[in-house]
Amino acid sequence: MQVPAGDASRTELAMSRVLRLLDPAPQTPDLSHGYLDLIGAAPAAPTGIADWLMRTSVVPAIYQRWWRPVLGRLIMGAAGPDLAGEYRLARSWLALRPGDTLVDLACGPGNFTRELAAGVGESGLVIGVDTAPSMLARAVRDTPDHAGLIAYVRADAGDLRLRPDCADAVCCFAALHLMRQPFGVLDEISHMLRDGGRLALMTSCGRGGGGPLAAASEAAARLGGMTTFGRDEITEALARRGFANIRQRIAGPVQFVAGERGT
Secondary structure, three states: OOOOOOOOOHHHHHHHHHHHHEOOOOOOOOOOOOOEEOOOOOOOOOOOHHHHHHOOOHHHHHHHHHHHHHHHHHHHHHHOOOHHHHHHHHHHHHOOOOOOEEEEEOOOOOHHHHHHHHHHOOOOEEEEEEOOHHHHHHHHHHOOHHHOOEEEEEOOOOOOOEOOOOEEEEEEEOOHHHOOOHHHHHHHHHHHEEEEEEEEEEEEOOOOOOHHHHHHHHHHHHHOOOOOOOOOHHHHHHHHOOEEEEEEEEEOOEEEEEEEEOO
């Protein structure tokens, strides 16, 4: 996809840059829906109820205004940030700079993707990645061309085909626990980040201590097809992958974690 700069929209320019980062790049990229489709017609089965809901047409329509903020407050309560607070935390931990390349994994309808785009400036690139066509269709619809160099890609987070050391920052909020192979996704994140690249994620955190409440939480997570990570499971996994300056903030059954790929 080579488009003369004078004739291209910002979306087309962003997609052209994404295609140059892929290895291998598709010979005939499918851009027919406004996003690059690397999965095609045979996606993996949902991991559970939560993943299935994300693939419906209903949740994408209400995700940004109702689903995500209301569900977040119900789960975290007063101990956790509201959605605006999550945006601030992501911006702080990712420390985006003009010219950066940011990958937003499990971007959903693009709320974090658009919110963070300003941080990379006119010369940066933001890549929103999700598996759900309904989410990506909403993201494309709600992202104006003037929002920045933003491109959306339908791909599995564990098999992005991005070249090594191509990203300055990766965001993955409210999704790692829904992924089939979450530690494989951490491997993929480490692969794509440059030395010194920053990661910010939000995922599940086990209550620990046993008892009826912990057992009920575990049962609900299994029913929803979600992984409940131990309190130190993610931070230790990042340390084993060479991340430094690892930070963690826990809010009830949720944890926010950040780190930098070691140099």
